[in-house]
Amino acid sequence: MSALFLVLIGSSFLLSILLHTFYVFSNFGIQDIPNERSLHTERTKKSGGMVFIPCFLISVFLWLLLEQTDVISFIPKFPAEPKMYYFIFGLVFFCMLGFFDDIFHLTPIIRLLLEYSVVFYLLHALKFQFSLFGIQIGNEWIHLLLGSTTIVFFINLINFMDGLDLYLVGTLALGFLFLPVLLGISFQMEVSYALIPFLFCVSLSGFAFYNYPKAKLFMGDSGSLSIGFFLAFLPLCFQKESLGKVSDSIFIYFFLSPTFWTDGLITLFVRAIQKKSLFSAHREHLYQYLTELKITKAMVCLIMVFSNLPAWSLLLCYQLGFIKTDLSSEGWMLLIIFLYVVVYVFVRQSVLNRRKNIA
Template identity: 30%
Template sequence: MSFLISLVLTVILTPLVIRYRIVDKPNYRSIHTQETPKAGGIAILIGVLGGLFWSGQGTSYLPLALLMVGATSLGLLDDLKNLSPRGKMLGQLALASLTIGLGYNFYLFGNVLDQIISLLWIIGFMNAFNLIDGMDGLASGVAGIAALIFLASGIGTLTELIPPLLGALVGFLFFNFRPAKIFMGDTGSMFLGYFLALLGMILQKESAFSWVSAIATLLILLYPIFDLFLSIIRRKINNKPIFAPDRSHSYNLLMDQVGLSYLGSVFTVYGISAFWGLLGLVTYLRQSYLWAALSLVIALGLMMFFTLRYDLLRESKYEKSPRQ
């Protein structure tokens, strides 16, 4: 049901957002070359909520459903009004605080540190996921891969929340894959970043081996985190504000610097996400501190390899305006 809702709503939504000029206009940093409607995340959200209520689970997750609406609304405001970094941060802080108030947080130390870590996790991952929404089908595909891996854990709560998400993502991907007819916008990336951060905390919360499961969560969601850290370091090196937009993300450089095709770059990121995610799933299933440590070493080693081999801290050749 979530698939059909998302599919149909995307068809209906596309001309509406064009009519009201909720569009992404290309600039010298853009990969797309024409105005493209955005805010497609509305269709993903309604697809997820429709699927939850259709399956009879909606009432059980009503407080979370309201927070999902809140995350999507924050993204929509950003798409409409271009919120300041401070404004977005305040909205994310409110969402994270309410989520923790409902009892959804990491359980690592058994004290207030758990709430602080969870707060930073939700805000940090929402921003990390927002940064990878830069190529057709990339963010929705990475979200789908992570969701599938979380689902494979077999945890009861995840088996209820994830199928509607997967259906909604597939329905949206029909129109978001290259060449995209609509973008999810911050409307979608805020929602998906929030939802995935929540799924990671649920995996850890409902596991007996909390630290091993926390590492598993980190691995399953590692690609957006990896790209976020690269962005922060690169902007510091080049004396740019941390929140400044650019075209030097890892997926951009795979195309601009390494020479991969558009689809080649997208599928390479899919492959990296799937590998790290499967490493996280095996870590979760084995519940071994030794295996968790080994998985972290493998993941960090690959991060170092990709960064140095492909010079991922370099600015893209398209970063400067033709007028500069």
């Protein structure tokens, strides 16, 4: 990596710190008022996504400018393909949608319709492919409906789980380290694709600093929706380099954030069984229960972030051939998902019993 690209990374880091500092200590901004779901008790600024997403976009623009210098051969080129421009469009859309939701509190129906429309359009325009149990989905409309539903659900699952933002940022950062190998991508891949999530994490550095407990800034829906889209869309950008590997399986979305999926889905299932609203605020996620057990928020973040490692490690070992099994890649992924559900249910029940004993 050239010194020029290190200048890009350093500039992105400084820009992130400066912009977040300006927003946190400025007299304008959106305030987050604590509710029954909140882990904080004081008014705190939110909509941090309106800071780190512009920071990322400015960094991409600077990247494009550096390509025009005389040392272009020493800096990775930005992957200027149609799918990357669609990616940027989607990122901006979800950031702005979240920002309007932070201000006007859009109804779930309106927000879901807008999200579904944009995701459906992107999948249709770029003709991405998914497989289910190793079978390519041939019918275009079934393919689009299944893909759109999965991605919109994944984005909103991230949004539902934004009560502890540092947990989300940590999962994002650690997940990106495993992403290329999880997707079975050749080491001959364009390095620029791997640098995009790295640059995104650098743009988040200022937010992470001010979100560290006791937090001075929350990401709000503008941040959680855009991060959800970033995570959901990025594997699709790798498909050309990894065609035929696990990346075109729809189950790969579980492995982008295993603990998020397990905690989110089981919590939604429990609330549905109890006939509670799936859209109202609550404190029934595992990470929220853990904060009630005299465990610091920082420690809860570490526990939840590193609880993703077993799933990533098991899939990594399968990819590298260290685990010999007759199971297909999707069969192996389903086995890992089943194990996560079993362990999660056991841990959740243990934590609930301990809460009762403390009470």
